[in-house]
Amino acid sequence: MDSIEKQWYVLHTYSGYENKVKANLESRIETMNMTDYIFRVVVPENEVTTVKDGEEKTVIENDFPGYALVEMVMSDEAWFVVRNTPGVTGFVGSHGGGSKPTPLLPEEVDNLMSRMGISARREEKIEIAEGETVKIVAGPFAGMEGVVTSADDEKQLLNVTVEVFGRETPTEMSYDDVDKVETF
Incomplete structure (x- = not known):
């Protein structure tokens, strides 16, 4: 069953290749004209500051090694493009045999995105008037x-x-x- 609403899904990737998968997928979105179906790819990471030998060092740490998030409309074409991106081993919540994955709940997305300081919702402001x-x-x-x-x-x-x-x-x-x- 195809969804007509954009939702967030979790991709399983090779561990350590999350940013490579993000770059590959973003490139494929453009070259395969999927910008109307696949919107954002996010690797959940945070900045961590450590002190070693008296020196403070800030590094970017992956919160969930082996996973990336993708905001997309679940159509057959979009599913095929994402699933066949190099480094992607599958979707979390897909039961195999060609079944479509289960999207994240809005509360889960809000929690993950707020931890990274990213808005999970629309970025453009909409004008809504009384009676609409x-x-x-x-x-x-x-x-x-x-x-x-x-x-x-x-x-x-x-x-x-x-x-x-x-x-x-x-x-x-x-x-x-x-x-x-x-x-x-």
């Missing part, structure tokens, strides 16, 4: 649509009315938790 319909992409109402009843641009918070069991339910959420629904 939005698709909820994170939280307990993920996958549902709602109508914006008020927007606070300064705090990046929205009040959205969602229909649950036939009743309109007001809820507050972050701009990062919604996407605009395009009307034609």
Whole structure:
């Protein structure tokens, strides 16, 4: 089953080749025109300062040797490109036999990215006005649509009315938790 939403997946790589896999995959994304399906590749690492012989030394340490993260839309083509990138041994959460992997939960992604100081959410700011319909992409109402009843641009918070069991339910959420629904 193909997903139409971009999500984060964990790649299993040869240990010590995580950055090489990242470079290879980023190159393949461009050359194979997959920029609409594969968005970011991240190797979870942190800066660590150690003191040896009285000298302070800062090094980049890999948090999860043998693993990399990829943000992508799970289509057959994107799956094929990533899976066949040199150094990638497979996806974590794939059960073999051609089965598609399980994406990371949004909370897991937020936790990993915040440890590295990277935003897991969109980088561009969206304009949302009162009365617009939005698709909820994170939280307990993920996958549902709602109508914006008020927007606070300064705090990046929205009040959205969602229909649950036939009743309109007001809820507050972050701009990062919604996407605009395009009307034609």
